[in-house]
Amino acid sequence: MGITERREREKEEVRRKILDAARELFAHEGYDRVTMRAVADAIEYSPTTIYNHFEDKEDLVEALCHEDFARLFAVLTAGGLPEDPIERLAQMGRAYSQFALQYPNHYRFMFLTPKHPDHEMSDDDPGAQSFRLLLDACREAQALGRLRPGPPETIAQVIWASLHGATALLVTYRADQFPCAPAASDLIQQTCDNALRGFMVEKG
Amino acid sequence: MGITERREREKEEVRRKILDAARELFAHEGYDRVTMRAVADAIEYSPTTIYNHFEDKEDLVEALCHEDFARLFAVLTAGGLPEDPIERLAQMGRAYSQFALQYPNHYRFMFLTPKHPDHEMSDDDPGAQSFRLLLDACREAQALGRLRPGPPETIAQVIWASLHGATALLVTYRADQFPCAPAASDLIQQTCDNALRGFMVEKG
DNA sequence: ATCTCAGAGTTAACAACGTTAACTTACAGA
DNA sequence: TCTGTAAGTTAACGTTGTTAACTCTGAGAT
Numbered sequence: 001m002g003i004t005e006r007r008e009r010e011k012e013e014v015r016r017k018i019l020d021a022a023r024e025l026f027a028h029e030g031y032d033r034v035t036m037r038a039v040a041d042a043i044e045y046s047p048t049t050i051y052n053h054f055e056d057k058e059d060l061v062e063a064l065c066h067e068d069f070a071r072l073f074a075v076l077t078a079g080g081l082p083e084d085p086i087e088r089l090a091q092m093g094r095a096y097s098q099f100a101l102q103y104p105n106h107y108r109f110m111f112l113t114p115k116h117p118d119h120e121m122s123d124d125d126p127g128a129q130s131f132r133l134l135l136d137a138c139r140e141a142q143a144l145g146r147l148r149p150g151p152p153e154t155i156a157q158v159i160w161a162s163l164h165g166a167t168a169l170l171v172t173y174r175a176d177q178f179p180c181a182p183a184a185s186d187l188i189q190q191t192c193d194n195a196l197r198g199f200m201v202e203k204g
Numbered sequence: 205m206g207i208t209e210r211r212e213r214e215k216e217e218v219r220r221k222i223l224d225a226a227r228e229l230f231a232h233e234g235y236d237r238v239t240m241r242a243v244a245d246a247i248e249y250s251p252t253t254i255y256n257h258f259e260d261k262e263d264l265v266e267a268l269c270h271e272d273f274a275r276l277f278a279v280l281t282a283g284g285l286p287e288d289p290i291e292r293l294a295q296m297g298r299a300y301s302q303f304a305l306q307y308p309n310h311y312r313f314m315f316l317t318p319k320h321p322d323h324e325m326s327d328d329d330p331g332a333q334s335f336r337l338l339l340d341a342c343r344e345a346q347a348l349g350r351l352r353p354g355p356p357e358t359i360a361q362v363i364w365a366s367l368h369g370a371t372a373l374l375v376t377y378r379a380d381q382f383p384c385a386p387a388a389s390d391l392i393q394q395t396c397d398n399a400l401r402g403f404m405v406e407k408g
Numbered sequence: 409a410t411c412t413c414a415g416a417g418t419t420a421a422c423a424a425c426g427t428t429a430a431c432t433t434a435c436a437g438a
Numbered sequence: 439t440c441t442g443t444a445a446g447t448t449a450a451c452g453t454t455g456t457t458a459a460c461t462c463t464g465a466g467a468t
Contacts, residue, residue, distance in 0.1 A: 004465095011416080032236075036455065046418050048457080057455065112316055114376050121381055131383035153384045158370070158395045165369020166362070168316065177319050179335035180357045191362045198402035208436090215445080240426065250447050252428080261426065 015053045017043045023064055023106075030105045031061060031113070058116070061109060068106045069126040075099045076130055085140035086196065089159070092133060093192040097167055104171040112168060134160060138199075147199045155199055162195035163188065219257045221247045227268055227310075234309045235265060235317070262320065265313060272310045273330040279303045280334055289344035290400065293363070296337060297396040301371055308375040316372060338364060342403075351403045359403055366399035367392065 021042035025034045036057055040047040054060040075095050082088045100107040110127075121128055135156040141147040147155060166188045169178075175185075225246040229238045240261055244251040258264040279299050286292045304311040314331075325332055339360040345351040351359060370392045373382075379389075 007415090014416090035453080037453090047455090048419085049417060051456070052416060112372065112376060115378075115381055117378075119381060121383060128383045135384065154391075154394055157382075157384065157391055158398050161370040161373055161391060161395045162366035162399060163369065164373060165367065165371075166365040167369075168372050169365055169368060172316060172318050174319075174321075177323060177325055178361075179325060179332045180339065180361065187358075187361055187365060190358055191365045194362050194399060194402035195366060196402075198398035198400075202406050211436095211444085218445085239424080241424085251426085252448085253446060255427070256445060 011053070014043075014045070014049070017045075018050055018053055018060070019064060019067065022060055023067075026061070026064065026109070027103055027105055031109055062116070062119075064106075065109055066126070068103070068110055069130070072096070072099055072110070073126040073130045073133075076133055081133075085137040085144065086146055086200075088137045089134070089141070089196060090192065092137070093159075093163055093188075096163060097188040097192070100167045100171060107167065107171055111164060112171070131156065131160070145201060148201055159192075159195045159199070163192050166191035215257070218247075218249070218253070221249075222254055222257055222264070223268060223271065226264055227271075230265070230268065230309055230313070231307055232309075235313060266320070266323075268310075269314055270330070272307070272314055273334070276300070276303055276314070277330040277334045277337075280337055285337075289341040289348065290350055290404075292341045293338070293345070293400060294396065296341070297363075297367055297392075300367060301392040301396070304371045304375060311371065311375055315368060316375070335360065335364070349405060352405055363396075363399045363403070367396050370395035 018039060022034070022039045025038055025042065036050055037047045039060075040050060050060065054063065075098070076092050078095065082091060135152060138147060138152045138155045138159070142149065142152055142155075170187065222243060226238070226243050229242055229246060240254055241251045243264075244254060254264065258267065279302070280296050282299065286295060339356060342351060342356045342359045342363070346353065346356055346359075374391065
């Protein structure tokens with residue numbers, strides 16, 4: 001009875017190898033430039049083996065993507081989150097952008113590539129959980145009277161969208177391809193600050 | 205001497221046909237799903253003909269992209285721009301997002317696809333001109349004391365980044381693939397408003 | 409001990425793609 | 439009439455994702 005278990009473990013090992021090799025290659029090259037043959041070469045298996053573990057290339061990358069969302073969630077919560085919700089928002093924003101700039105090709109696939117039409121998001125998805133961190137912080141800040149009233153979902157979405165925009169630009173363009181060439185290296189920081197400021201209630 | 209002129213005109217006509225067919229196809233299918241053969245079929249030429257007019261697929265799409273930036277600039281300035289710089293910013297924001305949602309695949313290539321490493325931006329580029337519209341409005345608003353002090357380039361970039369973020373999300377995800385499912389259909393509006401609000405000086 | 413069969417892996421091939429080499433054709437200028 | 443240029447075509451190449459058909463290993467049944 002332990003035999004099928006061992007079999008499954010061995011199969012899982014190969015799957016792991018594929019995912020790790022693929023992650024490494026994608027991180028350096030991006031989706032289009034990585035071929036199934038290259039992934040197979042990297043782990044010294046034949047290309048068809050991959051198809052025993054994944055439906056097709058997109059399925060493989062989606063599996064990678066799923067793991068990356070888990071890593072993002074881990075990064076967001078790493079080192080413990082501050083009590084103060086505003087500080088928490090700022091810290092999560094920094095972690096988010098750091099993750100994006102460290103793995104631009106993964107960010108690209110996670111947030112810049114259209115999903116399959118039948119792809120849906122469940123509540124226990126690490127992506128959804130990350131968003132909930134943001135949403136909760138917004139709610140708490142509202143409760144403390146630090147953020148404007150209004151649907152917290154909208155506030156969270158707007159903050160995320162703003163941060164995402166700055167991130168997406170930096171992940172897509174080189175500094176000298178920007179309009180207004182000396183692109184603020186702290187564009188993300190500024191954008192994040194401004195998005196928060198827009199929702200803050202005036203002090204005094 | 206008028207002969208070479210006519211020749212050039214004819215060549216330009218074919219180039220036009222290619223661009224128009226390609227634009228139509230790309231608008232519906234997006235970059236990867238449009239093949240050179242499909243473009244050639246659409247205009248009833250052989251695939252190789254395209255290579256007499258464009259270096260390769262990327263060159264063709266870049267030409268399209270260049271035209272699209274001109275269209276975007278036209279859209280931004282259509283109907284005349286308001287005197288009031290804040291209103292102008294709001295109106296340009298609406299035009300920008302409308303353009304994006306109308307031609308998502310073009311937006312994708314214009315703003316979401318990395319450029320060639322050797323691609324540089326000149327000052328008379330329609331893209332740069334569009335950014336200057338934004339920059340000028342920011343400067344004027346600052347001069348009127350409506351926006352915070354600070355480098356107007358940064359303000360313009362942050363506003364653009366925020367708007368771009370909301371746009372990119374809507375162009376990438378379907379409504380039901382969002383975290384927090386009932387995605388604000390006016391996410392763009394809210395994001396644009398909030399980005400402006402963050403830079404506005406408190407009234408009174 | 410032999411047979412069977414499932415299932416992981418391989419080889420070889422397919423169709424589609426971007427692209428190119430070699431050829432054809434049309435036609436203005438010497 | 440000859441020549442050369444340049445646009446267009448046919449046929450092919452190399453690469454890609456993917457699949458069909460096969461091999462091989464080894465556990466369970468007879």
